Amino acid sequence: MEQRRISLRNRGAGKIGASIKRPGKVSPRAFFLFFVFIVQVSLLALCPVIRWLCEERAGVMKHVYYRSVQLRYGIMSDGNMTLLSVVALLSAMALIYIAFIRRDRLSRICLAEILWGAFLGLFLASVTAMRWSTDHVAYRYVVMTAFWPWIIQLAPLLTCRRKA
Numbered sequence: 001m002e003q004r005r006i007s008l009r010n011r012g013a014g015k016i017g018a019s020i021k022r023p024g025k026v027s028p029r030a031f032f033l034f035f036v037f038i039v040q041v042s043l044l045a046l047c048p049v050i051r052w053l054c055e056e057r058a059g060v061m062k063h064v065y066y067r068s069v070q071l072r073y074g075i076m077s078d079g080n081m082t083l084l085s086v087v088a089l090l091s092a093m094a095l096i097y098i099a100f101i102r103r104d105r106l107s108r109i110c111l112a113e114i115l116w117g118a119f120l121g122l123f124l125a126s127v128t129a130m131r132w133s134t135d136h137v138a139y140r141y142v143v144m145t146a147f148w149p150w151i152i153q154l155a156p157l158l159t160c161r162r163k164a
Helices: 001-007 029-055 058-072 078-101 109-128 140-150 154-158
Strands: none
Touching: 029 058, 029 109, 029 140, 029 154, 058 140, 078 109, 078 140, 109 140, 109 154, 140 154
């Protein structure tokens, strides 16, 4: 009986494809990064949706206009928007610089995180720098939906590791 068990265990050892590694459990960090990426993409997908809703629905447009006026004279004044644009552009340039200087020492996933953070910074800088869209009612909301993915990206960047 013992011989039979051993032979059944070793049955596929010599066959082609027997040495293929099966995917194991997903690490919590990889799951976290995937979840963060999904949240960021869904927030970025809201930008055209908000603009469309403002053009189609009067109630949404009224609410967005009211909040936009409040934000324009509060935290999202023109000076603050210019400052946000400059900070986002400088951080994107710094992330690109770090990615290319340390590309040999960082893991691939960390390099991808850094480049994704740089892309989000450039996207935020371009959205805040577009003066032709400041007259649109939903401009402040579009800036907010571009701002939060950029901020959310800071958490994974703090956990970047070197190559093993």
